Amino acid sequence: xxxxxxxxxxxxxxxxxxxxxxxxxxxxxxxxxxxxxxxxxxxxxxxxxxxxxxxxxxxxxxxxxxxxxxxxxxxxxxxxxxxxxxxxxxxxxxxxxxxxxxxxxxxxxxxxxxxxxxxxxxxxxxxxxxxxxxxxxxxxxxxxxxxxxxxxxxxxxxxxxxxxxxxxxxxxxxxxxxxxxxxxxxxxxxxxxxxxxxxxxxxxxxxxxxxxxxxxxxxxxxxxxxxxxxxxxxxxxxxxxxxxxxxxxxxxxxxxxxxxxxxxxxxxxxxxxxxxxxxxxxxxxxxxxxxxxxxxxxxxxxxxxxxxxxxxxxxxxxxxxxxxxxxxxxxxxxxxxxxxxxxxxxxxxxxxxxxxxxxxxxxxxxxxxxxxxxxxxxxxxxxxxxxxxxxxxxxxxxxxxxxxxxxxxxxxxxxxxxxxxxxxxxxxxxxxxxxxxxxxxxxxxxxxxxxxxxxxxxxxxxxxxxxxxxxxxxxxxxxxxxxxxxxxxxxxxxxxxxxxxxxxxxxxxxxxxxxxxxxxxxxxxxxxxxxxxxxxxxxxxxxxxxxxxxxxxxxxxxxxxxxxxxxxxxxxxx
DNA sequence: TACTGGTGCGCG
DNA sequence: AAAGCGCGCACCAGTA
Numbered sequence: 001x002x003x004x005x006x007x008x009x010x011x012x013x014x015x016x017x018x019x020x021x022x023x024x025x026x027x028x029x030x031x032x033x034x035x036x037x038x039x040x041x042x043x044x045x046x047x048x049x050x051x052x053x054x055x056x057x058x059x060x061x062x063x064x065x066x067x068x069x070x071x072x073x074x075x076x077x078x079x080x081x082x083x084x085x086x087x088x089x090x091x092x093x094x095x096x097x098x099x100x101x102x103x104x105x106x107x108x109x110x111x112x113x114x115x116x117x118x119x120x121x122x123x124x125x126x127x128x129x130x131x132x133x134x135x136x137x138x139x140x141x142x143x144x145x146x147x148x149x150x151x152x153x154x155x156x157x158x159x160x161x162x163x164x165x166x167x168x169x170x171x172x173x174x175x176x177x178x179x180x181x182x183x184x185x186x187x188x189x190x191x192x193x194x195x196x197x198x199x200x201x202x203x204x205x206x207x208x209x210x211x212x213x214x215x216x217x218x219x220x221x222x223x224x225x226x227x228x229x230x231x232x233x234x235x236x237x238x239x240x241x242x243x244x245x246x247x248x249x250x251x252x253x254x255x256x257x258x259x260x261x262x263x264x265x266x267x268x269x270x271x272x273x274x275x276x277x278x279x280x281x282x283x284x285x286x287x288x289x290x291x292x293x294x295x296x297x298x299x300x301x302x303x304x305x306x307x308x309x310x311x312x313x314x315x316x317x318x319x320x321x322x323x324x325x326x327x328x329x330x331x332x333x334x335x336x337x338x339x340x341x342x343x344x345x346x347x348x349x350x351x352x353x354x355x356x357x358x359x360x361x362x363x364x365x366x367x368x369x370x371x372x373x374x375x376x377x378x379x380x381x382x383x384x385x386x387x388x389x390x391x392x393x394x395x396x397x398x399x400x401x402x403x404x405x406x407x408x409x410x411x412x413x414x415x416x417x418x419x420x421x422x423x424x425x426x427x428x429x430x431x432x433x434x435x436x437x438x439x440x441x442x443x444x445x446x447x448x449x450x451x452x453x454x455x456x457x458x459x460x461x462x463x464x465x466x467x468x469x470x471x472x473x474x475x476x477x478x479x480x481x482x483x484x485x486x487x488x489x490x491x492x493x494x495x496x497x498x499x500x501x502x503x504x505x506x507x508x509x510x511x512x513x514x515x516x517x518x519x520x521x522x523x524x525x526x527x528x529x530x531x532x533x534x535x536x537x538x539x540x541x542x543x544x545x546x547x548x549x550x551x552x553x554x555x556x557x558x559x560x561x562x563x564x565x566x567x568x569x570x571x572x573x574x
Numbered sequence: 575t576a577c578t579g580g581t582g583c584g585c586g
Numbered sequence: 587a588a589a590g591c592g593c594g595c596a597c598c599a600g601t602a
Contacts, residue, residue, distance in 0.1 A: 227596095227597065227598075228597085228598055228599080229580080229581055229582075229597085229598070229599095230581095230598080230599075231598095243587090244587070245581080245582085245587065246581080246582075247581085247582060247583085247587060247588085248582085248583080248587095249587050249588060250587045250588090251587095253587085266582085266583085267583095270582085270583060270584075270596090273595090273596055273597075274583085274584070274595070274596070275584090297593085298592060298593065299592085300591090300592065302586085302592070302593075303593095304592095304593065304594080305593085305594070306594080307594090307595095308594095309584080309585085309594060309595060310585095310594090311584090311585055311586075311593065311594065312583090312584045312585040312586090312593085312594065312595080313584085313585070314584060314585080315584095315585090333586095337586095338586095378589095378590095381590070381591090382589085382590060383590095384590085384591075385589095385590035385591045385592095386590060386591075387589060387590040388589085388590080389589055389590090390588080390589035390590085391589080392589060392590065393589070393590085467590070467591065468591070468592090470591080471590085471591040471592075472591085472592090474591090475586095475591065475592060478586095522585075522586065523585085523586045523592095523593095524586070525586085575602100576601100576602085577600105577601080577602075578599100578600085578601080578602100579598105579599090579600085579601105580597105580598090580599085580600105581596105581597090581598090582595105582596095582597095583594105583595090583596095584593105584594085584595085585592105585593080585594090586591105586592080586593085
């Protein structure tokens, strides 16, 4: 075709990969049959064009890891599975019946034996043309999604969301391919310092064993089981510690000699079982931690992770995150992302002003709404999470007086949720509707013969759902801001010139070994692994992309997103 | 033996 | 024992 294709849909046809070339209006112009071996080179050639296409495929986890392994990176994609989930539920889409019928696209990806993802192929699903990675099914679904977008109430926002979500899909695969540089020797040193030497045989490391012995002595029970909650609880009762749970919170309020060693035991035991030597052996290979990121894995749009506990890297172990020789880490997070996003969504200029160019909580104190930074923090968290009791619950009304617009936004979201309604983020991701059980219990409670218990239960579950929708709009929009930040940053990093082979970091894989690349992402924090010589360009890119994300979502509304940014060989936070 | 639910704790 | 959102994981106990 004369014009370069605006979109290229990839899918399988008769068992081999094939491509449908679409023009800007979505018309299919040409269909090309490819081979598995030839696919990476063909994609690379198209990607090298002056105006590369946006790749359309069933699922980045199916297509992209193979390309990355072959040394091919793509700039932009449209991930049909992730976009389907957004459009299917978004209240901005007036008629999503076609999308809802195409239930094939609701299947979750599953890893095959080689570690690559594949989708369940359900032959009997209505309204589909075969498996979702089949070319006809992909072309059809892309058509449905384009139609849905055309009919949408605010296509601009949704288009932005779909692009950001798809960029996230690319990035998740890239993060896994590049990995987080991890120094097993540092990790081992930390474990040895805290727990004692790694035991050669079965037993516990010395310091953990020692804590266990002291706990048993104070309990007066040499055989006490410390890892079984019910048994530990009974042992505590026998020793006169009348707690209702074995949680650290409750234990620490009791003045008994068993408390200190027990808390120590729990701390050490946690480190050993969650991130001990077994974790190190399983998850760190060739100097890289490669967790599985799951974009869109949380209903709010946040990413989830699967395996390795990527979203719970304990602060204790951040010293083990260590750049390769000649390389550095740029570690950046956004201070108080959620309340800033709330201020911008609500167009609350007073809250935005408190957030301007400084610590938002101090800004609230300066405005006179509350007296200390700590109070500002618990009050604001309480407002976003729906606290009703305790210190937080008591402080929220002061915030309501000081920032009525922002507080009205979250209060409205809570009310809609309690009534069984659906709320949406700034860019149009909608909350799931209430479950049939939830509806049934509300209906039951409203009937004449409803018991007191029915009413209490229904009231409680209504409140629970209200807190969920209250938080959904803020957490979800914060996730959108973060995706916009990442997507923009990813592009800026790709434009930085590579270093030559002598300065490369081959363990980051063929695509990333000579260029600055994202190595970690966690809700509001990123880590970039970069050659020393490129660090200035990276810091500039990180800052510019944050500013750009704010403008992209909120236009000229005066809200800023200040970064805490550090350049270092490790990912430690002070 | 394989599952599910509860508990507790790490992260944002 | 958190109060107040969203997760993943390890471990144990009870059940199929």
